[in-house]
Every structure is written in C-alpha cells, then in structure tokens.
Amino acid sequence: MLMNRHLVKPDDFSVEEINSVLELGMDIKKNPQNYFNKCEGKLMATLFYEPSTRTRLSFEAAMNRLGGRIIGFSDPNASSVSKGETLEDTITIVSKYVDIITMRHPVSGAANQASAVCPLPFINAGDGGNQHPTQTLTDLLTIKSLKGDLNNLTIGMCGDLKYGRTVHSLAKAMSRYSGIKFVFISPDELSMPKSVKEDIDGVEFIETSSLEDSIGNLDILYMTRIQRERFEDKNEYERLKDSYVLDMEKMDKANKDMLVLHPLPRVNEISVEVDSDPRAVYFEQAQYGMYVRMALIMKLLGID
Amino acid sequence: MLMNRHLVKPDDFSVEEINSVLELGMDIKKNPQNYFNKCEGKLMATLFYEPSTRTRLSFEAAMNRLGGRIIGFSDPNASSVSKGETLEDTITIVSKYVDIITMRHPVSGAANQASAVCPLPFINAGDGGNQHPTQTLTDLLTIKSLKGDLNNLTIGMCGDLKYGRTVHSLAKAMSRYSGIKFVFISPDELSMPKSVKEDIDGVEFIETSSLEDSIGNLDILYMTRIQRERFEDKNEYERLKDSYVLDMEKMDKANKDMLVLHPLPRVNEISVEVDSDPRAVYFEQAQYGMYVRMALIMKLLGID
Amino acid sequence: MLMNRHLVKPDDFSVEEINSVLELGMDIKKNPQNYFNKCEGKLMATLFYEPSTRTRLSFEAAMNRLGGRIIGFSDPNASSVSKGETLEDTITIVSKYVDIITMRHPVSGAANQASAVCPLPFINAGDGGNQHPTQTLTDLLTIKSLKGDLNNLTIGMCGDLKYGRTVHSLAKAMSRYSGIKFVFISPDELSMPKSVKEDIDGVEFIETSSLEDSIGNLDILYMTRIQRERFEDKNEYERLKDSYVLDMEKMDKANKDMLVLHPLPRVNEISVEVDSDPRAVYFEQAQYGMYVRMALIMKLLGID
Numbered sequence: 001m002l003m004n005r006h007l008v009k010p011d012d013f014s015v016e017e018i019n020s021v022l023e024l025g026m027d028i029k030k031n032p033q034n035y036f037n038k039c040e041g042k043l044m045a046t047l048f049y050e051p052s053t054r055t056r057l058s059f060e061a062a063m064n065r066l067g068g069r070i071i072g073f074s075d076p077n078a079s080s081v082s083k084g085e086t087l088e089d090t091i092t093i094v095s096k097y098v099d100i101i102t103m104r105h106p107v108s109g110a111a112n113q114a115s116a117v118c119p120l121p122f123i124n125a126g127d128g129g130n131q132h133p134t135q136t137l138t139d140l141l142t143i144k145s146l147k148g149d150l151n152n153l154t155i156g157m158c159g160d161l162k163y164g165r166t167v168h169s170l171a172k173a174m175s176r177y178s179g180i181k182f183v184f185i186s187p188d189e190l191s192m193p194k195s196v197k198e199d200i201d202g203v204e205f206i207e208t209s210s211l212e213d214s215i216g217n218l219d220i221l222y223m224t225r226i227q228r229e230r231f232e233d234k235n236e237y238e239r240l241k242d243s244y245v246l247d248m249e250k251m252d253k254a255n256k257d258m259l260v261l262h263p264l265p266r267v268n269e270i271s272v273e274v275d276s277d278p279r280a281v282y283f284e285q286a287q288y289g290m291y292v293r294m295a296l297i298m299k300l301l302g303i304d
Numbered sequence: 305m306l307m308n309r310h311l312v313k314p315d316d317f318s319v320e321e322i323n324s325v326l327e328l329g330m331d332i333k334k335n336p337q338n339y340f341n342k343c344e345g346k347l348m349a350t351l352f353y354e355p356s357t358r359t360r361l362s363f364e365a366a367m368n369r370l371g372g373r374i375i376g377f378s379d380p381n382a383s384s385v386s387k388g389e390t391l392e393d394t395i396t397i398v399s400k401y402v403d404i405i406t407m408r409h410p411v412s413g414a415a416n417q418a419s420a421v422c423p424l425p426f427i428n429a430g431d432g433g434n435q436h437p438t439q440t441l442t443d444l445l446t447i448k449s450l451k452g453d454l455n456n457l458t459i460g461m462c463g464d465l466k467y468g469r470t471v472h473s474l475a476k477a478m479s480r481y482s483g484i485k486f487v488f489i490s491p492d493e494l495s496m497p498k499s500v501k502e503d504i505d506g507v508e509f510i511e512t513s514s515l516e517d518s519i520g521n522l523d524i525l526y527m528t529r530i531q532r533e534r535f536e537d538k539n540e541y542e543r544l545k546d547s548y549v550l551d552m553e554k555m556d557k558a559n560k561d562m563l564v565l566h567p568l569p570r571v572n573e574i575s576v577e578v579d580s581d582p583r584a585v586y587f588e589q590a591q592y593g594m595y596v597r598m599a600l601i602m603k604l605l606g607i608d
Numbered sequence: 609m610l611m612n613r614h615l616v617k618p619d620d621f622s623v624e625e626i627n628s629v630l631e632l633g634m635d636i637k638k639n640p641q642n643y644f645n646k647c648e649g650k651l652m653a654t655l656f657y658e659p660s661t662r663t664r665l666s667f668e669a670a671m672n673r674l675g676g677r678i679i680g681f682s683d684p685n686a687s688s689v690s691k692g693e694t695l696e697d698t699i700t701i702v703s704k705y706v707d708i709i710t711m712r713h714p715v716s717g718a719a720n721q722a723s724a725v726c727p728l729p730f731i732n733a734g735d736g737g738n739q740h741p742t743q744t745l746t747d748l749l750t751i752k753s754l755k756g757d758l759n760n761l762t763i764g765m766c767g768d769l770k771y772g773r774t775v776h777s778l779a780k781a782m783s784r785y786s787g788i789k790f791v792f793i794s795p796d797e798l799s800m801p802k803s804v805k806e807d808i809d810g811v812e813f814i815e816t817s818s819l820e821d822s823i824g825n826l827d828i829l830y831m832t833r834i835q836r837e838r839f840e841d842k843n844e845y846e847r848l849k850d851s852y853v854l855d856m857e858k859m860d861k862a863n864k865d866m867l868v869l870h871p872l873p874r875v876n877e878i879s880v881e882v883d884s885d886p887r888a889v890y891f892e893q894a895q896y897g898m899y900v901r902m903a904l905i906m907k908l909l910g911i912d
Contacts, residue, residue, distance in 0.1 A: 036344075036345040037345075040644075041644040041645075041675075043669060043672050043673065045665070053377050054397070057349075057375050057376070057377075057398065057401060058401065060375040061347060061375050061401035061402065064347050064373040064374075064375060065347065067345075069672040070672075071665050071668040071669050071672060072665070073661050073665075073682070074377070074379075075379055075682075075683055083873045083875075084873065084875045085872070085873035085874060085875065089872070089873065089874060092891050093662070093872060093891060093894045094665065096891060096892070096894045096895035096898065097665060097666065097669035097894075097895070097898050098669065264389070264393070264397060265387050265388065265389035265393065266389060266393060267387075267388045267389065283396050283397060283400060284400070286397045286400045286401075287400035287401070290400065290401050340648075340649040341649075357681050358701070361653070361679050361680070361681075361702065361705060362705065364679040365651060365679050365705035365706065368651050368677040368678075368679060369651065371649075378681070378683075379683055568693070568697070568701060569691045569692065569693035569697065570693060570697060571691075571692045571693065587700050587701060587704060588704070590701045590704045590705075591704035591705070594704065594705050
C-alpha cells in the first residue's frame, strides 16, 4: 500500500509498488475522462525553493487534471517563506493546510530532512544533485507504455553519464527488472561512475565511446546533454561533440523500433530533424511525466 | 468555425468570426451563471515571458470564471523555463499538458513562431510592440455592448497615435465595419503612421491636433497616454501636455452619449474627476476584457 | 451582518460579529466536509505587494478548501501591476474581475486607501506595521477553540511588546471580553506602549521582566521574538536573551492547561523540545488561521 507514503528516492518503492503506479498511469492515459475529479476537495502544496518551471508545471497539470487544487511558491526568493525558520517548521505548518506536499530544493538531502517531519504524503521533486524520483517514474512509464514491458531490453545511455542524475537513477531502477542489458556510451571523461556500476550488480553492461557503432543494438536510446564545461581539454570537446549529437544519419543505423528518450530540455544533442521520426518519443515522454504524477498523487492519497 | 484556431493578430479572424465571439461575450455578461462550469476539466497554460499582471489576471479570471484550470508562469525570470531550449520545444512540451495556450512574450514575432508549432488553440497575449489582439476584442466588445452596434460611428483616437499598438489595431479592426469615420487627434510628432492610414483604406478620417475642437463630434473617444520621452523638443511637450489631458471642462463640450475608452493603465491623461461621469467607461472596459476572453476561450475550445 | 463588509483592522467588527466568525470557524474545523464547495463559482484576488508566503498560503488554502478560485500576484516586483497607476485604479480594475479582494501592502495605511474605493468585500492581509486583523482572528479562534471561552483568562504576552503589532492587536481584542487579566513580560526597553495600555482601559494588567516568575499564573502564554537589533546596549541583550527563550525547564513551572501560542515563524525563542508538549499549540494555531479565513471569506460573501 502506497497510501500516506513518502517518495524521496526511486527505491523507496518496491518493484511491485512501482508497477502499480505505472499500471494506473497507463489507465489514466487511456481513459483520462475517468479521472478528472478523482482528487476533488484535495489540496497539494508545491514548495519550489528553486525555480524548475518544467517540473512544477508537470505536477500542477497533474493535480489539476485530477480536479485537485494547488497552493505553493515557485520563485527563487520564496525562501523568504522561512524568515529564518527551519525547513522542518515550514513543512509542519504547510502540512496543516494541505493533503500532500511536493518539494523542490537546491540542497542535497533537503528532501530527507523535510520528509522526516512530514505527517502527510511527501514527494521529492528534486533535491540538488541528489534525487529526482518522479523523473525515473516518467522514464519507466514511457518505456513500459511504448515497449509493453520493462524486461528484456537493451538500453543505451549516451552523453554525460558521470554527472547525470537521471541516468544513474534510471540504471538502478531498470536493473531491478530481468533480461536487461546496458550500453553506456560516453567520452572517457564522462563515463558511468563506479558506484552506479556496483549498484546495478549482476546486470550486463558494455562501455563504449561510440554512439555510431552501438546504436544498432539498442531497444532504447536515452540521450543526455554533454556540457562543454565538463571537459578539461577543450580541444577534446571540440573533437568529440558531434559524435554525440543524434541526427538522422545515426538514426538510420538504429532498429526500426528503437525509442529515443531524453529528460529534456534538449539543447543541441538531438537534431531537430529527428523530432518527426516516430522513434523520437521525448515529447510524449513529457506527457507520460504528467500521467505518472497523476497516478502517484492518487496512490499516495489512497484514492482509487 | 473557431475551434482549434490560433489568434495571433486581430485579422486572423473574419468579421463574422469576431462577431460570433462578441455575441457570446455579450451573453456571458448578461447570464454569467450559465457559464461558470463550461470549461470544467479544461486546462489553460498562461506562459508570461514578461510580467503583464493586468493581462494575466484578466485571462486567469476568465478561465476560472468558466470553471477551467490554469498552470503557468508570470515572473521575469521564468525564461529559466527554457535553460537554452527553443521556444518551439517549450510550446511542444506544454502542449502535452494542457488544452489551450496563452503566451505573452517581449519579442515581436514570438507569437507567430510559437503558434506555428502549437497543436492546440493558441492565444497571443501580446508579443513586444507587435500585436495584442485580445485588447482589440476588448475594445470591440465594449463599443458593441454600450453602443449597440459597431457600424456608423465617429471614433476619435487621442494621444500618442504613432507608437500606440492599441489604436493601430483598433483602427484596422473598426475599418472593417460600415459608416465609420475616424478623428485622429495628436501632436504632429505623434501622428498616425502612414501604414495604418493605408490599412484603413476607404474609411474617412480627419487629422487634428486639437482635442478641444473635435471632441464635440465624437461617438467614441479612445484616449492613450503621451509620454514625455517621445518628444525631441521638451518645450513642445510642456506646451502641449495639458491639451491632451481629458478633464470635465473638455467633457462638457462632448455629446451626452459619447463614450470614453482607455486601454489602461491610466496615468494622468484622464483626470480622476472624469471617473464618475457615466460616459467614462474605461473601468467597465476592463470587465469586458474578461468577458471577451471567456468567449474566446470557449470558441477556441469548441465549447458552446 | 458581515456581508460585503471590509476588514481593515480588528475592531472594524463588533464583538458579536467576531463571535459569529469564530463560531463558523469552529464548525468548519469540526465538519470540513460540509464546506468544500461553499464558494464554488467565487473568485478571490490575492494582491500581495510584498512577499508574505505564509499569509498568502493560508488565504489561498482557505479559498481552495471552500471550492473557490484565486487570481493574484505574490512577487516583490508585482508592483509592476501599476506602471504608475494609482492603488485606487488597480483596486477598481481588479474589482471588475473578482468577488472578494485580499491585499498585503508594505505601506501603513494602504489598506484604508484601497478599501475606500473597493465595491467588494475587502480583507487587509497586513499593511506595513499597521494592522493584520486576520492574525488576531486566528489567535482568538485558537483560544476559543482550545479554552472553550474567551472570557476569564489570564494572558501572558512575552517578548518584544513594544514593536509587536500582533500582541498590540490581540491585547485590544481580548480586552473586549470579561474577566481578562494581562501579564506583560518583557525587558524594560521593549515594554508594552502606553497607547496600548490606554486602549485596554479597565482591564487589569501586570508588567514584569521575568517569564520564569510569572509563567505559573497564566492560562495563555503568547510568545514573540526578541530581536537583537532592538537593543541599544548589546550587553543587555546578551544578559537577557536566554530568560525569554521558552524551554522545558520553564514549561515545568507552568499550569497543566496553559497554552503556548506564537504567530510564527518561530526562530529560537521557543526550544524545539517544547514542540512535543501538548500545551504547545502554535502549529495548530496556523491551522486555525486557515479555518478562520474560511469563515471570514464566507461571511463577507454572504454565504452560509
């Protein structure tokens, strides 16, 4: 049972629990008209201690699509909410007003600290470089919906695998399913950290620096952005950058049913020409993000 | 049919289509209780890339008055929504969450750019100095409601006619009706641009610098603000400024049924003493702005 | 009758009127399910000319809990709403959109100025150092709910009594009930102003600088914060500061049914260890703030 639970990091939920959220998300997508007033009379706080417009809009769309209401703040200076008061006091007070709390915070660990005193369902909408579990749920729902299954998949992750919170969480989450293979595609400087490779212990993985050579073997290609600032040797960056840009030339080497995901925003790591390819599902992925948040809110509020 | 259409500039709609919006707006004003849940279950995005509190509140009041919901942003830094992503990507993503998009943007032409990729109804809530079509609809609904007709009117436009986006659009929009005469009242330096005078081709107009001499002939007086900064010769400004301030002395020379409109905010170009004159309808005009936006939203969503 | 009235300062309402708001607030707390759609179709403006996230969230939670809707602004720069327009014009325009207006403003007297032109129910959510009447209603509802009565109470007020708007208003409000005694506990430098002591004319009060010596006599202890900046002599502050921090040692000297209130945010004037004492009701107080605002909104809108 997920009622009244907290979601601070993806593995706070068992595989079974995650699957129940995904199943509900799929039904919401199929029959949205059945859900438009499920949360009538319910109130959610969206406490965004740093601006993250995309994530906030997704949560607020989700709650509105369920007929629930929202209060909150979203501006960088909203930390003025505290006037020196502790995060714990703020959460305690807000919990007197609402039925469920979603929080985004720039400090790693803030979600743990807040959820520890929260007597209501609590959702971490990102705490610094630490966790962003609803992004992981979004990725899982996208794959499950479009592939039909989360088992028996070869998943390529491409780009900045060293600093990418999103791919770390997804790798861990996918490693809980069976028949999974990973292909980690990155420059040496940005390769998948040892800690993540340990976390997915038992799951087969290949490391390579070539997207071109490996794209033909993938069921899923999860793209991320490579930032120039990450390279000590700027010449190295200039030499590499184009090999990690997904364009139609590379797409032509991929399987017909390979899916391209991206957590967005996309800058230039995927050419605009790819957008019209039916395998490019990153915009649908954003919509799955709304559906999975609807499902999550319902489950935590104990609403069927 | 207006369903699923975009409104980027006033003449995107035919006269007939505009009239259908105005008719609906008039019925909403008369019977608001019939409309309070017309958009239940519908979600609108208000994407304000520059603050424009007045326009935003009008749109959000409109959607709420219809029982619909809103997500969006309104702060100057909300451009952080993009983190380098294109406007096209932002619109594409937001279109996955909502049913209709309203956008305000500081850059001329941004509304065109955004609407080109928007698969949903799209409303331009102002793009730089370019277009602000819902202001024009507001003006038309005010005139139609209070005069009973949009034909056979002598319309004075007073103030800064050179830079005033509002009066340019209104002149063009009114020129599509019959029996219209314009009186353009401005200092020489701020007279109506040639391009606008060409656009209203065929409609009779007079140009004058005296509000006092022409006010007696008008059915409508549309006031705008004259900014000191617009004058190269500051002495000229000092000499002229009072002659474009509407006060009761000037109102005494006007017809009993002349209406005074103003897009607001008013600074000092209309004396506060005029507010209590029944011919001063600029505050009612703000309310018509809400009603016409309600009508527009319903039409674009295909709701009757 | 409170319908269509303004609330600018606590004594705008008679004792009888205040009691009717409190009675309704108590029923809302008891039977929230009876109220979730009482304000369906009603629209409230929350015009916050300075950020006050806590107060805004309380008002917005209240209106949402009643099924009503909200438009407004909350950011420091939202004064851009005016672009040079007067507060009176802004209120007049917003009154064309909504059914009730709540305003927070940094300038003392702004609430008077705004309410003077407001044709709708108007609630002052704080104007500078002047008035914050819904905080007083919050305090009254907390006391009435948890003590059962507003008469026959010994009320201690501790901390900065000189500058504390909250305690001034509460002292005046409580002085209208019978059998009230006040104990004003503060350093000499921060004692209750003469004007307040005159306002509560006829009510018995004691002034003391010792919280420890007086806590045993109290039914209510209303804590406020003492700011270092208020002291000319910093050594005096260092000497005194701990004697005004409420901890369990002091709580042990208090009656078993004494209640501790605080307007929040709390910084360090109440030790965290006190939070788990059942007499510590400052977080419940925040919730009563939501309920009393729900009651107030309903009364001003004439909804039963």
